[in-house]
Amino acid sequence: METPPGTSVARVELVDFRCYESTHLDLPSGVTVISGDNGEGKTSILEAVVWCALGRSFRGVPDAALVRAGQEEAVVRTFISAPERSRKIEVGLRRTGRNKILLDGKAVPRLRDLIGALRVTVFAPDDLALIKGGPAGRRTFIDELLTTINPRFSGVRADYEKVVRHRNALLRAGGRVNSQSDEGATLEVFNQQLVATGSELLEGRLQLLNQIFPEVQLAYRELAIEPVVLEADYVCDWATSGPNETGLSQTLTREELAKTMRAALSALAGRERERGTTLVGPHRDEWALTLAGLESRSQASQGEQRTLALALRLASHRAVAAAFGQEPVLVLDDVFSELDEYRSAALVERLAAPQTLISTAGPLPFGVEVAARVCVANATARVQ
Amino acid sequence: MQTLIDELGRLPGIGPKSAQRIAYYLLKSPAEDANRLAGSITEAKARVTWCQRCFSIAEGELCAYCQDDRRDSTSLCVVEEPRDIVAIERTHEFNGRYHVLQGAISPIEGIGPEQLRVKELLRRVESEEVKEVILATNPNIEGEATAMYLGRLLTPLGIKVTRLASGLPVGGDLEYADEVTLGRAFEGRREVEA
Numbered sequence: 207m208e209t210p211p212g213t214s215v216a217r218v219e220l221v222d223f224r225c226y227e228s229t230h231l232d233l234p235s236g237v238t239v240i241s242g243d244n245g246e247g248k249t250s251i252l253e254a255v256v257w258c259a260l261g262r263s264f265r266g267v268p269d270a271a272l273v274r275a276g277q278e279e280a281v282v283r284t285f286i287s288a289p290e291r292s293r294k295i296e297v298g299l300r301r302t303g304r305n306k307i308l309l310d311g312k313a314v315p316r317l318r319d320l321i322g323a324l325r326v327t328v329f330a331p332d333d334l335a336l337i338k339g340g341p342a343g344r345r346t347f348i349d350e351l352l353t354t355i356n357p358r359f360s361g362v363r364a365d366y367e368k369v370v371r372h373r374n375a376l377l378r379a380g381g382r383v384n385s386q387s388d389e390g391a392t393l394e395v396f397n398q399q400l401v402a403t404g405s406e407l408l409e410g411r412l413q414l415l416n417q418i419f420p421e422v423q424l425a426y427r428e429l430a431i432e433p434v435v436l437e438a439d440y441v442c443d444w445a446t447s448g449p450n451e452t453g454l455s456q457t458l459t460r461e462e463l464a465k466t467m468r469a470a471l472s473a474l475a476g477r478e479r480e481r482g483t484t485l486v487g488p489h490r491d492e493w494a495l496t497l498a499g500l501e502s503r504s505q506a507s508q509g510e511q512r513t514l515a516l517a518l519r520l521a522s523h524r525a526v527a528a529a530f531g532q533e534p535v536l537v538l539d540d541v542f543s544e545l546d547e548y549r550s551a552a553l554v555e556r557l558a559a560p561q562t563l564i565s566t567a568g569p570l571p572f573g574v575e576v577a578a579r580v581c582v583a584n585a586t587a588r589v590q
Numbered sequence: 591m592q593t594l595i596d597e598l599g600r601l602p603g604i605g606p607k608s609a610q611r612i613a614y615y616l617l618k619s620p621a622e623d624a625n626r627l628a629g630s631i632t633e634a635k636a637r638v639t640w641c642q643r644c645f646s647i648a649e650g651e652l653c654a655y656c657q658d659d660r661r662d663s664t665s666l667c668v669v670e671e672p673r674d675i676v677a678i679e680r681t682h683e684f685n686g687r688y689h690v691l692q693g694a695i696s697p698i699e700g701i702g703p704e705q706l707r708v709k710e711l712l713r714r715v716e717s718e719e720v721k722e723v724i725l726a727t728n729p730n731i732e733g734e735a736t737a738m739y740l741g742r743l744l745t746p747l748g749i750k751v752t753r754l755a756s757g758l759p760v761g762g763d764l765e766y767a768d769e770v771t772l773g774r775a776f777e778g779r780r781e782v783e784a
Contacts, residue, residue: 303605303607316768318768319768356769357769358770358773360769361769361770361773362770365731368731369731371698372696372697372698372731372732372735373697375697375698375700376697379697379700382702391703391739391742391743392697392702392735394742395695395735395738395739395742396697398738399734399735399738
């Protein structure tokens with residue numbers, strides 16, 4: 207792995223985080239390997255660093271689960287060294303009540319103001335679910351990449367989700383809230399908002415997919431043992447008009463997308479009332495990936511699915527690096543145990559970042575130049 | 591003691607720990623202090639009512655703004671809560687009348703137009719000499735939905751309906767504006783007057 211200059215985590219401090227009472231690590235640039243037996247807290251260190259980047263655990267657990275047993279608050283401090291300036295993120299995770307986040311000593315009122323201070327790409331065993339799981343995981347993958355590259359979309363996404371919840375409540379109540387006389391005027395207002403925020407989110411997703419799909423194809427070819435044709439289709443089941451009925455052409459403008467949504471809303475109005483839920487909009491969409499014409503979710507082998515999941519992560523890493531002119535910190539959580547030798551070597555060869563943090567219980571693939579080794583045992587972590 | 595803590599904890603912005611701290615503070619303070627607080631709550635609750643015209647808080651039939659003859663009755667500013675009036679008054683930019691909706695449309699919380707003072711607003715627009723309605727609801731989903739709803743009702747009545755602009759905070763640096771605000775400011779950009 208090459209190590210171009212860029213942002214890296216110089217130091218991380220944990221207090222009452224998971225199994226750690228109090229520990230700190232000074233990390234070099236290049237590759238740091240965290241090793242130790244299972245259950246000793248290798249992943250917890252990665253989890254703490256990633257929290258400072260994403261504002262949540264990448265393992266999908268609630269913040270309260272990160273606080274050491276018997277304690278009220280867990281504290282994580284990361285010191286980030288970057289070419290332009292060094293930064294410090296301090297996070298207080300509370301079992302009850304609001305978390306406290308400080309960036310360079312100043313309180314960060316909203317989580318989204320933290321995003322961008324530290325960028326990471328995480329490869330984790332759960333990534334397989336990106337391919338094997340339902341459409342929601344793939345939508346989240348697209349939306350998270352979208353908000354990383356263009357932070358405006360964090361607001362669009364939050365607004366859209368709120369509108370869908372309001373609209374669902376309205377539909378469940380038969381289109382009127384505690385009212386005898388509302389002739390659909392309130393629903394009409396939320397239709398308008400659904401179209402406005404939904405078409406904006408859709409446009410963002412389609413533009414992003416247009417831009418990164420060639421990267422995904424490239425990454426897949428680099429990692430697969432016998433690459434086949436990889437194709438993708440953005441599917442809107444609700445779309446009743448448009449070029450091919452359910453699929454949306456990826457060159458539609460926001461205005462055209464809004465028109466498609468409005469048409470679908472009137473076509474599906476009856477069914478929405480019947481079901482009491484919003485059936486139209488990007489929260490229902492699927493990004494369908496096919497290998498040699500076969501649906502990757504259900505018809506590809508586990509090995510192919512894993513390769514494709516890695517390709518998605520690698521492509522998103524490159525997309526973020528290209529957008530900011532700087533490679534995110536790479537976090538590989540126990541990835542090699544799931545991969546055969548060929549894919550491990552192929553992955554290692556393609557990954558470039560100023561800093562890579564790897565947790566592993568076994569040996570590393572051949573060719574990895576290690577800058578530091580961290581040994582984890584008995585709830586303490588030490589750089590060797 | 592627990593009753594007091596529970597009651598305090600029901601107040602907005604007060605969590606269980608704050609409630610406990612306030613309860614202990616009250617118990618430690620002299621009886622007259624605690625009685626004065628209790629008395630002022632009872633008195634305020636008894637004397638303060640809704641203004642019969644604009645539905646802000648008032649100590650009589652009408653609030654201070656509705657009683658003030660110097661204010662311009664042709665322009666009417668619609669807000670969600672009485673505290674929004676205080677914020678607008680601080681600007682000294684507006685000299686018209688107010689109308690308080692007492693909330694915003696929020697189906698999640700079971701609040702529709704009929705739970706708000708919308709009928710009363712329409713009646714005022716029809717019976718008073720209103721020429722312009724300024725929709726000053728909050729710039730969030732619920733506030734925007736409410737403004738949109740009211741806009742659809744009011745525009746056919748042939749009056750001017752306006753919405754407060756969203757944009758950059760004055761006196762701040764562009765660099766520090768968050769993306770959503772800056773994005774809105776771009777959308778609402780104006781031509782420079784020569």
